[in-house]
Amino acid sequence: MDHYLTIAAQVQNFFKYDLIALPPEMVGKVLRIEVQISTLEPLSWLARQKSDVKTYWCDRQGNFTMAGVGTVATIDGDRPIDYPDIFGQLRQSLSLLFPHVRYYGGIGFSQSKSISPIWESFGNYRFVVPRFEILVRGLETFFACNFTLNSLPNLGHEIWETELATILDELARIDFSQQELPTELPLQIARLDRPNRVEWQRNIELALAKFNALNLDKIVLARRSTLTFTHNLQPQLLLRSLKPHNPHSYHFCFQIDPTTAFIGTSPERLYSRADRLLKTEAIAGTRQRGTSASIDRELGDNLRTSLKDIHEHELVVTNLRGVLTELCHSVTIDDESAILKLNKVQHLYTQCQGLLKSHLTDADILPKLHPTPAVGGFPRTPALKLIQELEPFERGWYAAPVGWVGYDDVEFAVAIRSGAIDRDRLFLFAGAGIVRGSQSAEEWAEIENKIRHYTDLFTDLPPQQIIDLSLA
């Protein structure tokens, strides 16, 4: 039987037999039908769909993947971020009866209103429950259909019959074909860095000169590289090309209209919470990967013993220890940092966890953790103020919390190693922790390495033929 028939039959059965048993408090909640199906590659499936809004999330272990089409519930806004309000709104449509329903999305890096057109369309926060989802849990693949009802069947038959017809109609438009998709990406024709190398050096000197007066220990400064291509980029296909090269990374893609998306391959968890168990971590301090096993080990040893990187990392750990002690009991933090090996870079890595105090919620956790000194600085307030002064672009969702919110569990990544797609342009972001002793040339090389897994994909034209607009 093909996918459409299998799923349509289950949806009809649900409406016929199960709906009637739902308690009245389920009105307005997101309801869900899940059907196990044969294996599908979620990113390719998502790329084939006609929908304007597409959502993709894959956890770091690759144990859970969600590819979503359309929306049945959206929480978004331009107003300054009010965490209790946002989490309150999210919780309203989630229920214990359908624990697999999740909102996917993110909250902008800073509280200020967006002024650049691309970030304006994302808003200050935006979470959606997709209409249809492909889910991969371990080795099993599922198709899910989400919907809401304004009344239950015993209260008004016509309404749910109309809803059933709408779902079946939308389902018929889902493309389950295995038709091949292009593997070639558009050609890159230009690149513009803001700040450019000269401006970067000046920014770092300016920042370091203010450390004493502002009592700063660390500031994370970033760069936006605008890459221009011959054709529009297809977000899911770009992510599909990146994914096999990026172990131990979250993969995400939030496409909000046919030509605008935010994608990323972040190694960093902001936090996850399952019931009371809260997990977070410090990732800061960087070396490139070596070209051979012995060079790689040497670089790792160098990172492990570098006083500059240890300091850069410890500022994050100390901050997390303080926050966790405030929010949790039974706090445990790795005694020693480990080395996290990614594709092009390696980092110092410390895992932290605790049991959330019973009166606290995500609205208390998120603003305490975000932005950690791995993407903001330390102390937070003067670091953020100086970032705003020095960075010649808007961070938008770069380095922001992105992830999902379920009924009683949550996971947010830090949206680094990320980029915004606007038609034929890709805005890539990368930052580096600046502490006393930072050398601007080394930090420039570090941010270049942090986006290398993207830039290496676009190697069709020799670098000298890609127009560098940065010095113009």
Ligand SMILES: C=C(O[C@H]1C=CC=C(C(=O)O)[C@@H]1O)C(=O)O
């Ligand atoms: C801010 C970024 O990386 C952070 C995470 C890991 C290592 C970092 C560093 O060594 O500077 C940064 O703190 C980024 O990739 O844009």
Ligand SMILES: [Mg+2]
């Ligand atoms: Mg660094």
